Amino acid sequence: PKLPIFKFDVLQSTQTKARELYDKEGLDLFVVWAVEQAAGRGRRERSWHSPKGGLYFSLFSKKLGNLPSPQLISLAAGVAIKDVMQKLYDITCELKWPNDILYQGKKLCGILSEVASRGQEIDHAIVGIGINVNTDLSGLPEGISREAIAVKNIVNREVDLEVLLATACTEVLDRISRLVTQEGRSKTIADYKKHCLTLNSQVIVYLDKGKVSGRALDITGEGALLVATTKEILTLTTGDVIHLRRR
Numbered sequence: 001p002k003l004p005i006f007k008f009d010v011l012q013s014t015q016t017k018a019r020e021l022y023d024k025e026g027l028d029l030f031v032v033w034a035v036e037q038a039a040g041r042g043r044r045e046r047s048w049h050s051p052k053g054g055l056y057f058s059l060f061s062k063k064l065g066n067l068p069s070p071q072l073i074s075l076a077a078g079v080a081i082k083d084v085m086q087k088l089y090d091i092t093c094e095l096k097w098p099n100d101i102l103y104q105g106k107k108l109c110g111i112l113s114e115v116a117s118r119g120q121e122i123d124h125a126i127v128g129i130g131i132n133v134n135t136d137l138s139g140l141p142e143g144i145s146r147e148a149i150a151v152k153n154i155v156n157r158e159v160d161l162e163v164l165l166a167t168a169c170t171e172v173l174d175r176i177s178r179l180v181t182q183e184g185r186s187k188t189i190a191d192y193k194k195h196c197l198t199l200n201s202q203v204i205v206y207l208d209k210g211k212v213s214g215r216a217l218d219i220t221g222e223g224a225l226l227v228a229t230t231k232e233i234l235t236l237t238t239g240d241v242i243h244l245r246r247r
């Protein structure tokens with residue numbers, strides 16, 4: 001089936017627009033793409049600067065079947081984008097738990113998954129993906145531009161956003177659809193772990209309240225991060241990770 005793509009020049013946020021379109025059109029699967037966002041949203045209430053040149057889209061999907069944990073959707077999307085970068089541009093990225101895609105330690109792509117549940121079941125997911133592509137990073141606030149990198153800086157040319165969008169949607173959907181079987185879930189976690197920079201690092205994880213530090217031991221079958229502190233082993237489902245050193 002063809003994937004409908006709704007393209008806009010400017011939106012506040014493709015996430016918000018996707019929700020609106022779902023309420024209005026009742027489609028099960030579609031994409032919202034904005035050339036620019038005026039109020040792009042990041043994880044943990046942050047904003048996501050979205051100047052022209054980047055790729056900003058939200059993939060709305062209703063038929064997800066039964067998933068043990070919504071977190072798996074973000075991890076699967078992260079692996080998918082990592083694969084796309086390799087396939088299209090020969091760029092080897094790393095994953096920072098839970099869903100940042102980095103190139104040589106700098107942020108290339110961020111993912112924000114919003115999942116709506118009905119009872120125990122997932123009703124739909126809106127997977128928001130922002131990629132620094134042909135973005136002029138010098139226009140971003142200094143603290144952000146210092147820690148970011150764009151595809152064009154790595155490959156030394158501008159690339160086609162439509163090709164990237166189409167390939168990304170295909171890969172993300174493929175990865176997400178494989179999450180319905182136990183085998184698919186294990187494979188996704190295994191692929192994720194293979195490229196995850198966070199594993200085996202000394203980390204500080206900022207939580208909603210406070211922070212913890214320790215060594216990142218493993219990622220569970222549900223996508224949670226296990227961190228060994230001096231006292232205990234914690235199972236974290238969300239947070240902001242700072243990597244201290246790798247062992």
Ligand code: BTN
Nearest residue numbers: 013040041042043057110128130
């Ligand atoms: C993060 O790293 O904090 C996640 C950033 C997610 C940004 C994307 S851009 C498309 C979609 N629309 C939004 O408002 N946010 C996501």
